[in-house]
Amino acid sequence: xxxxxxxxxxxxxxxxxxxxxxxxxxxxxxxxxxxxxxxxxxxxxxxxxxxxxxxxxxxxxxxxxxxxxxxxxxxxxxxxxxxxxxxxxxxxxxxxxxxxxxxxxxxxxxxxxxxxxxxxxxxxxxxxxxxxxxxxxxxxxxxxxxxxxxxxxxxxxxxxxxxxxxxxxxxxxxxxxxxxxxxxxxxxxxxxxxxxxxxxxxxxxxxxxxxxxxxxxxxxxxxxxxxxxxxxxxxxxxxxxxxxxxxxxxxxxxxxxxxxxxxxxxxxxxxxxxxxxxxxxxxxxxxxxxx
Amino acid sequence: xxxxxxxxxxxxxxxxxxxxxxxxxxxxxxxxxxxxxxxxxxxxxxxxxxxxxxxxxxxxxxxxxxxxxxxxxxxxxxxxxxxxxxxxxxxxxxxxxxxxxxxxxxxxxxxxxxxxxxxxxxxxxxxxxxxxxxxxxx
Numbered sequence: 001x002x003x004x005x006x007x008x009x010x011x012x013x014x015x016x017x018x019x020x021x022x023x024x025x026x027x028x029x030x031x032x033x034x035x036x037x038x039x040x041x042x043x044x045x046x047x048x049x050x051x052x053x054x055x056x057x058x059x060x061x062x063x064x065x066x067x068x069x070x071x072x073x074x075x076x077x078x079x080x081x082x083x084x085x086x087x088x089x090x091x092x093x094x095x096x097x098x099x100x101x102x103x104x105x106x107x108x109x110x111x112x113x114x115x116x117x118x119x120x121x122x123x124x125x126x127x128x129x130x131x132x133x134x135x136x137x138x139x140x141x142x143x144x145x146x147x148x149x150x151x152x153x154x155x156x157x158x159x160x161x162x163x164x165x166x167x168x169x170x171x172x173x174x175x176x177x178x179x180x181x182x183x184x185x186x187x188x189x190x191x192x193x194x195x196x197x198x199x200x201x202x203x204x205x206x207x208x209x210x211x212x213x214x215x216x217x218x219x220x221x222x223x224x225x226x227x228x229x230x231x232x233x234x235x236x237x238x239x240x241x242x243x244x245x246x247x248x249x250x251x252x253x254x255x256x257x258x259x260x261x262x263x264x265x266x267x268x269x270x271x272x273x274x275x276x277x278x279x280x281x282x283x284x285x286x287x288x289x290x291x
Numbered sequence: 292x293x294x295x296x297x298x299x300x301x302x303x304x305x306x307x308x309x310x311x312x313x314x315x316x317x318x319x320x321x322x323x324x325x326x327x328x329x330x331x332x333x334x335x336x337x338x339x340x341x342x343x344x345x346x347x348x349x350x351x352x353x354x355x356x357x358x359x360x361x362x363x364x365x366x367x368x369x370x371x372x373x374x375x376x377x378x379x380x381x382x383x384x385x386x387x388x389x390x391x392x393x394x395x396x397x398x399x400x401x402x403x404x405x406x407x408x409x410x411x412x413x414x415x416x417x418x419x420x421x422x423x424x425x426x427x428x429x
Binding site: 210213214215216232235236237238239240241242243245246248249252253 | 361
């Protein structure tokens with residue numbers, strides 16, 4: 001009898017201890033999962049709100065007219081895009097202004113010298129831009145309302161910068177951090193349009209068929225400074241995080257020829273909101289926040 | 292009965308130490324090393340100029356690829372995103388005309404699925420395991 005009482009007491013102690021310890025350890029040991037940590041860098045900018053930041057550095061050699069943009073050298077630009085060096089007239093105009101910094105935001109458009117001397121500033125906002133569009137409409141210049149609305153949505157959140165410098169050196173790498181997702185649509189016949197503009201590119205119809213088979217209506221994908229975050233039909237997929245070494249390895253393995261822009265790529269934020277076939281674009285989704 | 296109580300107490304104590312003191316370290320269950328001298332993996336490692344490639348999977352939601360000890364990429368998931376991926380793969384793999392058959396099989400395998408789900412949750416949340424495979428070019 002005494003033994004049985006001892007055993008029952010022992011069981012009760014063990015059971016209560018187990019409940020307390022597991023519960024306590026669950027509270028104390030609430031480690032962030034690797035998945036949650038992988039989203040930290042993506043959500044870091046959420047507190048600041050969505051923003052579109054672009055900085056383009058343009059350098060030109062006053063002696064030869066050769067120019068470099070966004071980290072691409074003069075030779076690369078000539079090979080990739082076929083652009084020739086600037087002619088004497090263009091060089092003459094640029095040399096008159098000196099080194100310039102141009103900035104375009106939702107409230108201001110300004111041009112200043114790199115030493116800080118302000119040359120011109122236009123203060124504007126959504127209302128003033130709307131007034132200009134109405135005025136243009138009165139004179140028969142009617143712009144597509146959806147396109148205007150979309151441009152306004154992007155501009156309100158934007159901080160676009162262009163630096164123009166007289167220097168024979170290669171320009172700084174492009175800095176792109178876009179919170180607004182680029183809208184893209186793939187039609188049933190496979191044609192791709194971006195921001196409502198038909199690109200003329202046609203995907204393999206098999207791609208559309210596979211997407212339809214998987215009942216995929218929309219995909220939102222965000223590349224945020226090394227992290228690739230994707231949602232399909234609003235459902236999260238695993239996050240892929242690449243290091244700079246990983247990007248270099250991918251470049252070597254696949255022979256992409258991206259070694260010059262890798263430092264820029266690892267610091268870029270850009271994403272797409274893709275609708276497939278008869279799918280729609282989810283709203284209030286941003287790259288790097290509200291995601 | 293007394294010995295059972297003592298055994299349970301020891302288990303609770305050990306698990307508490309594992310969780311609270313040691314901070315739930317990954318338990319390595321597989322650590323394999325393979326040497327290759329030809330083939331696609333060998334060619335891939337040569338292209339990225341690495342002598343050793345490693346793939347590590349920890350059941351608390353991380354798959355990491357390393358080359359010569361440097362992290363190349365990491366795939367991070369939680370149970371929800373993993374489930375979404377499996378669901379998506381299932382929909383893409385099975386033609387719509389055979390979806391009814393797949394749905395039926397999934398329904399019939401419910402006990403197995405629940406067991407797999409419980410095991411998955413246990414190794415994700417409670418006792419994370421680690422599996423590692425290293426490939427050397429020799």
